Every structure is written in C-alpha cells, then in structure tokens.
Amino acid sequence: MKQKQSRWQHFTEYLRQLEKTYRLFGAAAPQAAGWLMVLLPLQAVLPLVAVQAGQQIINQLVQRHPIWASFAIWLVAMAVTQILPTITLFVQGILTDKLTGFLNLKLMGKSKELKSLNLFDNSKYFDDLQMLKSDDSWRPVNLIVFGLSIVQQSIMLVVMFVMLARYNWWLTLALIAVLVPQSISYYRIQQDAFETMVTRSKNARKLNYYSSLLLDRLDAKEVRLFNMFTPIITKYRRLFNQTQSQVNQVRRKQALVGTSYLILVVAVTGYGFYWFITAVQTGTYQMGVLLLYITLMGYISSSMAKLVEDSSLLYDSLLWIEKFYHFIDFQDDLHDGRQPFPIDFQTVSVQNVSFHYPFSDQLVLKHVNFTVQRGEKIAIVGENGSGKSTLVKLLLRFYDPSAGQIQLDQQNVQTIEINAYRQAFSATFQDFSKFKLSLGENVAAAHAYDPTYVKNLLAQVGLASYLQQKNVQLTTMMSKEFAHGTDASGGQWQRIALARDLYADGQIEFLDEPTAALDPRSEQEIYQTFLQQNRHKTVFFVTHRLSAVQYADRVLMLQNGRVTGFASHAELLQTNPEYAELYNLQKAAYQ
C-alpha cells in the first residue's frame, strides 16, 4: 500500500491484503476460523431478526391478532444476540493465540531459510525488518478484532439494505449513494491523521525517534553527559506543532466535505421517513414498518461508523501483513550445492574474486587472488574499509562473489551443501552477538550441551575469576532484563564469544578483530590460547594490531579492496613499503 496510489488502487490493494489476512486466519487456526464463519453471520443477522419480529408484533397489535409467536421469536433472537458475543470472544481468543504463534514461527522459519545476508543489506527491506521485529504483540489482536468486525458490519449492512429495498429500492439506492462517499471521507480523515501523527510519515518516525532517544538505555550516558534533553525536547515540540498544524489543515478540509455529506444524509433519511409515514397513512403499509425504518436507520448509521473506524484501525495492521508477505516471499539467491564438505581439503584458494554488496554497485573487493595451505595461520591486515571483513564474509559464504570463485582444492565452494559448509567453520566477529540467553547457551549455541566443557573453555578464555567473583553460573541469564540475570563488560562478552567459537570447533577458524575490546596482555593470552587449541587448523585472523602478526605464517595485506601483499611478515617488511610504514608507525607508538 504505497503512498502515491490512486484511491481505487488503494481500495483494491486494501481488499487484497484483507483477503490474505483472512486466509492466514484459516491457516493458523482452521477450526476456530470455521466456527467464526458460523458465529459472525449469526451475530450480524440476529439483531435484524429481532427488528423484523418487533415490526410483526406492532402490526399484530394494531390488527388485534395474537402476538405470541412473534414475541417468542423476538425473545429468542434477543437472548441469543446477548449470548453470542461471549462465545465469539472465546473463539477469537483462541484464534489470536494461534495466529500470534503462527506468524512468529513463520518469520523465524523464513529467517532460517535465508542463508545469505542479502536481505539484511537491502535498504528497501530495512523498514520492513524494523516493523517485523518490533514487539507488537497487539497486531494479531488488531487483525482479528477489526478484521472480523468488518465482516460482521458488512453482513449487517447488506442484510439491512436488502430489508429496506423490499419496501423502496430507489430510497435504498439514494441512501447508499450518500452514505458511501460520506464514509469514505470519514475514513480518509482518520487515516490521514493516524498516518501523519502516529505511523508512517517521515515526521512520525522522527517524532518517535526523539521521544525514544531520551528513554533509551544505550544512549542514556551521552544524553546526560552532553545534556541533550533541551535540544531534543525542543526539536520534538517544534516538529510536533508543525505536524499537528498540517494534520489540522487536512482535518478541517475534510470535515467540511464530511459536513456536506451529512446534510445530504439527513435530507435523504428525512425524506425516507416522510415517505414511510405517507405509505402508512395511505394504508400501503402497516404501522410496524415505521419501527422497522427507525431502527434500521439507527443500525445503518452505527454499522457504517463502525465499519469506517475499524477499517481505518485495521489499516496499520494490514501494512504489517504486507511487510510480512514481502519478507516471506523474499528469494535468497545464494547458490546452494549438494556435495558434502571435503574434509581432507589441502588448500583454500580465492580465485580472481570481485565483489559488490547487493543493492550497491561499488566494488569493495577487486580481483582478489591468493591460496592458503591447510593448517596455515593467515593475518589479514589493511586500513579501515579496505575489505577485510567482507573477505571473511565471502569465505564464510554469507554472500556469493560477484565474479571469480572460492575453492577448496579445485572444488568451487558453491557446489558444497551450505549447512555442511558452515559447520566446518568457526568464527568470532568484531560485532559478536550478546545473546540474552543463559551463559551456557551463549557458549554452546546450537551444539550438544556439555557443561564441563563449557566451564573449561570459559576458564581458557580467562573468565574463571569473573564467574567466581560475580557468582555467575552456567544457568545465569546474560541480561538484566530477566530475573536474577546479569550482564558482562565489553571485554568479558568478547571472551564469551571466543569461548563459543572454540566450542564450535570448526576445521577452519576466522577471527575478525577478536581482541578489540581486550587489553594487550589479555590479547596475547587469547592468541596463545587460540593458536594452541587450533594449531592443526587453518586460521584467518583480521587485525589492526600489527603486534599480532607474529602469530601468522603469512600476512595478507588489503588496500582499497585489492591484495597488495601476501607473504611472511619479515618478507613484507622488506618488499612492501606500505606494510613497512604501517608496521613501523605502530611500533614507534609503543617505543
């Protein structure tokens, strides 16, 4: 539902999303949805049955006929009308629960399917992902409450118009002709105000950002230190007033249009009443028809109002559904092979690889060529933005190269089954994850849980005293958000990530600046631990601290996406002036 659509496109798109939503209900909870297909029409029609019976009772009273049969129908219809909402609510509750689980499991399942990071880099999907991951547990409730209310009101309106048309079809058409545009105009008033102030406009997003910024834990320090309160509150106030005055302008214009329709609606209903009174006076219809007309007019206007209000409130949740399908339908174009991982590989080679990120045409790796022997320790160095992490991500197959190949021996890695391939690797990233799970789960991740081994590794990465002093158990939740939860410092978290990496025990190891948050002594200890543990493995480590190159057999130097050196540290010092300059610069800083 894009912003610049014609009204007709908007309407048909709305109906398409609505239809998808109803299909989702059926898929999430077929039984509950089935029950609602019976309950809702009943709930819509029964009040009208009571109106019809009321009309009969008046006619029978006037004609002095017995009224008991009509009275019984009225009584049953009224009683069931009172009982039905309770049953419907019960079924709606079941549907809501099931739909919530269904939608979240679908999202998680889709994420599992996405083997590459392509979608996460796509700016078109950025907003979608933000919306999908936001903690909006009210969305399924909204979808159901408003989505079902629309069905009920629509059925009621159709039945009421049919009831009226039996007496006067042109009056019915005239009523529809004035009520529908009036409702559309009300819908637009509500929609515009809601979108501008609450949901999707750029201003609404800025307003939300300003208000959440002052409440955010991560920003709390700098907001206080630099006293950002006044400027942010001022920005909020200014933008709020500006936005509100825009909304008010729209509101005023549309209220004027709405009032014009109102005059027409009053004129048509008034004339209708006069027509029915005359019809009773001339004996065309009996007295009861007046009760029918008055009651129907009341029901029609309240049903129309509810239909408009609920359609408008549903809109935002339908947008969510649109984004949901957008995500679910995303096709990951990463190549997946069928071959098993070649356990006995002897070389890893990068053959003339060039790469640009999806949805960007700037090459970040250019004709990269190098071959590594099994068991070698390779340091990857280079300035910020030279492409080190990108190279690691390609080797881990988070993306396919735009040109060239990565090979294990002579085999293109794209021919290997992706899950088997990933299992052969372990890694610690610069931006490692801090899972809000237990400490044990943070280390073991998806591997079989062995508490003794977890403890062992935590000790090896230097966390024994932290665990003891803070009384942190393997079962302790690593977030203050949970009862008895705890948190760790940046360096301690980095060590937990390193323990997770060791636990995974892949055949090829990647360390992408694994010691950035550690002090020099800890850095040295960690490298020694890692290289001791991984002495038979092929290890790639990205580092800015050139003191670490002592642990490498060869150093791969990247500059602006190109390999400008690949040799031992000593050789590079002799042959590569840029490398020598970088190294000497850092060395001088420590002298």
Ligand SMILES: Nc1ncnc2c1ncn2[C@@H]1O[C@H](COP(=O)(O)OP(=O)(O)OP(=O)(O)O)[C@@H](O)[C@H]1O
């Ligand atoms: N997801 C992305 N989408 C588009 N461009 C990206 C993305 N990630 C990185 N880049 C760009 O690719 C280039 C290489 O980035 P990369 O992270 O590989 O560099 P790096 O050598 O690891 O840098 P650093 O030392 O700062 O970690 C940079 O210009 C960066 O802006």
